[in-house]
Amino acid sequence: MTRVIRKRNKLGQFAKTTIWDNVAFIKVMKQMSFKLLAITLIIGLNAVALSQIGYTMGYYNDSESSTDNTFVAGNVDFSLNVSDWNPIETAVSMAPGDITKKTVEVDPQDSNPFQYFTESNNFTGDADFCEGLNVVTTLEEDEVYDGPLVDFSTDTTTTLDSWEFTYSTGVNDFQNKVCDFDIDYNGWQTRHDYPTYENGGYNDTEKVENHLASWGFRINKVYYDVKTPERGEEGTNEWVEIYNQTNTDLDISGWQICDNTSCDTIPLLTPLIPAQKYAVIVADSSTVSNLLPAFWYLPSEVTMININDLIGNGLANDADMLTLKRPDGVIVDQMNWGTPDTGWTNYNANVWNPGAVDVAEGNVLARVPSGYDTDAPSDWVELLPPTVDLIYPDEAGSYTWYWTQSYNITWNATNNNGPNEDLDISIYYIKDVNHDGIISTGDTAHTIVATTDNDGIHNWKVPSGFLGYIWIQLVATGPENPMLNSGTVSGKIYDPMPIFIGPENVVAPELIVEDTTDEQHDVNTEIVLVVEDVPEEIETVVIEEETIVSTEEVFEEEVAPEEEIILTESTQEEIIPEEIVSEETIVEGNEEILVEPVIEELSILPEESPAIVEDVPVEPVPTE
Numbered sequence: 349m350t351r352v353i354r355k356r357n358k359l360g361q362f363a364k365t366t367i368w369d370n371v372a373f374i375k376v377m378k379q380m381s382f383k384l385l386a387i388t389l390i391i392g393l394n395a396v397a398l399s400q401i402g403y404t405m406g407y408y409n410d411s412e413s414s415t416d417n418t419f420v421a422g423n424v425d426f427s428l429n430v431s432d433w434n435p436i437e438t439a440v441s442m443a444p445g446d447i448t449k450k451t452v453e454v455d456p457q458d459s460n461p462f463q464y465f466t467e468s469n470n471f472t473g474d475a476d477f478c479e480g481l482n483v484v485t486t487l488e489e490d491e492v493y494d495g496p497l498v499d500f501s502t503d504t505t506t507t508l509d510s511w512e513f514t515y516s517t518g519v520n521d522f523q524n525k526v527c528d529f530d531i532d533y534n535g536w537q538t539r540h541d542y543p544t545y546e547n548g549g550y551n552d553t554e555k556v557e558n559h560l561a562s563w564g565f566r567i568n569k570v571y572y573d574v575k576t577p578e579r580g581e582e583g584t585n586e587w588v589e590i591y592n593q594t595n596t597d598l599d600i601s602g603w604q605i606c607d608n609t610s611c612d613t614i615p616l617l618t619p620l621i622p623a624q625k626y627a628v629i630v631a632d633s634s635t636v637s638n639l640l641p642a643f644w645y646l647p648s649e650v651t652m653i654n655i656n657d658l659i660g661n662g663l664a665n666d667a668d669m670l671t672l673k674r675p676d677g678v679i680v681d682q683m684n685w686g687t688p689d690t691g692w693t694n695y696n697a698n699v700w701n702p703g704a705v706d707v708a709e710g711n712v713l714a715r716v717p718s719g720y721d722t723d724a725p726s727d728w729v730e731l732l733p734p735t736v737d738l739i740y741p742d743e744a745g746s747y748t749w750y751w752t753q754s755y756n757i758t759w760n761a762t763n764n765n766g767p768n769e770d771l772d773i774s775i776y777y778i779k780d781v782n783h784d785g786i787i788s789t790g791d792t793a794h795t796i797v798a799t800t801d802n803d804g805i806h807n808w809k810v811p812s813g814f815l816g817y818i819w820i821q822l823v824a825t826g827p828e829n830p831m832l833n834s835g836t837v838s839g840k841i842y843d844p845m846p847i848f849i850g851p852e853n854v855v856a857p858e859l860i861v862e863d864t865t866d867e868q869h870d871v872n873t874e875i876v877l878v879v880e881d882v883p884e885e886i887e888t889v890v891i892e893e894e895t896i897v898s899t900e901e902v903f904e905e906e907v908a909p910e911e912e913i914i915l916t917e918s919t920q921e922e923i924i925p926e927e928i929v930s931e932e933t934i935v936e937g938n939e940e941i942l943v944e945p946v947i948e949e950l951s952i953l954p955e956e957s958p959a960i961v962e963d964v965p966v967e968p969v970p971t972e
Contacts, residue, residue: 523564607670
């Protein structure tokens with residue numbers, strides 16, 4: 349900006365001025381003149397210099413570089429090649445005296461020369477089990493250690509060869525115990541003679557993780573896809589079988605059985621599970637019973653555990669998991685079937701993917717043989733229950749079988765997993781103790797034969813003593829396990845006393861009718877036929893071996909007809925009634941003594957003609 353200075357005259361008026369009267373303007377013009385002169389000189393001098401250049405010299409050059417160069421002063425980095433357990437089934441179910449082995453090979457890879465030692469470390473699980481384990485260690489087949497696992501440590505060596513570890517429980521008997529531990533390989537460089545691993549220059553540590561478990565409870569069989577309605581309803585009639593592998597009766601009270609979502613606690617005071625026997629966990633007591641008809645027959649060697657609720661949230665048919673936990677939460681056994689979902693609430697790192705085979709509806713997922721465990725889905729196989737048909741007495745009939753008489757029980761049983769002869773047949777008879785004409789609470793089952801060949805026939809002599817209805821119950825059991833069974837029950841059979849025919853002067857054999865008032869469930873009572881001083885010519889006979897009555901006809905009330913004995917005219921038998929002496933009270937001193945009535949049984953005069961029995965009753969109805 350140019351500053352213009354205006355002057356006033358004597359009258360105070362601004363006087364007219366020219367641009368050259370402005371001093372500032374003159375200064376600016378001088379500065380611009382000097383700049384123009386300098387620029388002109390620079391251009392002129394450069395033009396003169398350039399005009400003097402005659403030629404230009406050129407130089408050729410190249411640049412090269414070396415890449416991927418690494419300078420390492422030293423390195424120790426080795427690896428381990430570890431075998432599986434041998435045998436694996438021992439490693440996960442160690443009984444007293446069992447041994448299992450594992451081999452380890454040291455691979456130096458590209459390490460500098462190094463030395464190393466091995467030691468056990470990082471123990472978790474049950475301290476008593478870990479402390480009870482013994483290990484024998486060899487290197488190049490030379491023994492380097494034999495002693496307690498918890499104290500295992502070796503001298504330093506540079507030998508790179510195969511190590512073998514042999515683990516055993518010795519004479520110790522542990523149940524449901526686990527031990528997790530590491531075997532550490534600690535290596536460091538040999539150069540400079542560093543004395544210890546901790547201050548050994550370049551070094552490396554590799555670990556072998558190990559898991560050992562004692563024998564104990566195992567999930568042994570799962571019935572999750574219920575055949576409806578023959579075997580009950582989904583959820584309500586599912587069951588899980590537990591097997592006690594050990595030789596000791598074990599308590600399962602307070603344990604938990606879990607599916608993929610939730611857990612159920614085994615009730616306190618649950619009976620001990622006997623050694624090498626079974627328990628079956630059910631959601632409802634209607635699932636199993638030792639009295640047929642039932643969805644599953646409950647063998648005597650199987651303990652029923654009713655949790656009165658669904659197992660977990662109900663076992664899924666396509667895919668699910670089961671874990672068996674001790675009261676302290678430690679998982680003792682685990683399995684799953686189908687394709688697992690990582691979103692399961694109880695999902696963990698030990699879930700198999702894929703899981704065990706998903707069985708068809710009505711079939712059972714089972715370990716074969718019982719308790720076989722390698723921690724693999726291949727431990728589990730699909731089994732079909734046997735099929736059985738009772739031919740005689742059949743399920744729909746109604747019969748009369750007499751005391752002391754023999755009858756052939758016949759059946760047809762099919763093994764759906766192998767030869768039919770592999771099936772075991774058990775036959776029982778059920779007594780209608782409460783005399784209600786149906787199998788119900790209070791009735792008792794008794795053994796006819798605990799186990800017999802599947803040959804289709806068994807002869808049975810009806811015992812005396814019980815007057816009422818009975819049923820024949822037949823159970824076919826697969827060779828794999830007692831819970832893999834199918835059973836059936838006959839129609840009702842009335843078993844009265846046989847009809848006695850003999851000389852008139854001979855008293856019939858005394859057949860005692862048992863008192864079933866206080867009879868307990870599942871008590872096998874052998875009824876004895878009491879016969880006192882009976883002549884050899886006397887025999888007990890059955891007028892009709894059997895009477896079959898249609899089950900379609902229903903009577904409102906059945907009354908047992910009375911037996912009518914008709915005497916012929918030649919019979920001159922004088923029947924003298926029993927004389928009953930009335931009660932007497934005898935006073936001796938100050939005490940009164942009550943004398944029981946005396947029954948005098950007078951003799952019956954013999955006659956030549958025998959008594960004749962007519963009108964044999966057709967299926968009389970028992971009375972209480």
